[in-house]
């Protein structure tokens with residue numbers, strides 16, 4: 001079966017010197033021949049420490065990074081970000097939810113205007129149909145429709161992340177890339193957003209590429225897990241298998257890594273995990 005997203009041998013290099021003077025020694029490889037696929041309706045969790053290349057991989061899927069080698073395919077067709085039609089296809093099929101819901105919404109636009117913009121311009125709905133769909137979207141993320149006339153600053157972090165998710169789903173994407181969408185939220189709000197994403201996935205069949213640091217969350221939400229280490233995909237497999245029997249030494253270190261030097265942080269982490277487990281069932 002054709003994968004929804006298929007990343008093949010993707011290598012991404014960043015250089016530090018000015019273009020023409022850049023020598024090979026000045027390149028660093030953020031991704032090294034990475035291959036990863038996501039099937040329709042599947043959730044793939046992507047983990048790895050800071051700087052391992054997770055965001056670079058997400059940006060590559062969106063065509064925001066030019067690969068040195070390798071390909072990204074959507075629905076079996078290779079995406080060439082230099083072609084307008086391909087960029088449009090990516091915008092239609094792939095949406096992104098970022099870490100920080102405080103900067104993701106335009107502070108000068110009401111929630112209604114932000115949603116209508118997507119629904120009218122990208123979905124081509126007329127005013128009446130767009131208004132009805134906007135109300136439906138808010139309902140799906142459990143935000144009252146009175147939000148349509150309000151501004152982002154009037155909402156909490158968790159509510160804003162719900163609004164960001166509603167806007168991302170407005171275009172009915174096939175793939176939602178969530179780049180650490182819980183990092184800026186407190187633990188009880190994190191649980192709410194996880195539950196929301198799970199429910200929306202069941203309702204819409206959207207596939208998720210879920211990037212995160214928190215291994216407990218990734219295990220909870222993912223069908224499959226991929227582990228990035230210094231730009232290399234060192235392990236990939238069924239979530240339970242990767243967690244219960246990690247094959248790569250880095251995965252084992254990652255799973256074992258709790259901040260040993262800080263017992264308070266360890267306790268907090270344990271309590272957070274317990275609270276999260278209780279709230280997400």
Ligand SMILES: Nc1ncnc2c1ncn2[C@@H]1O[C@H](COP(=O)(O)OP(=O)(O)OP(=O)(O)O)[C@@H](O)[C@H]1O
Pocket residue numbers: 014015029030048049050051052053054055056057
């Ligand atoms: N635009 C860029 N120019 C130069 N180097 C970059 C650029 N973007 C990322 N990098 C480098 O590529 C590597 C991977 O970065 P990336 O942001 O993808 O990691 P990450 O796993 O998402 O990290 P984090 O969890 O901290 O967000 C890092 O060494 C980073 O410094």
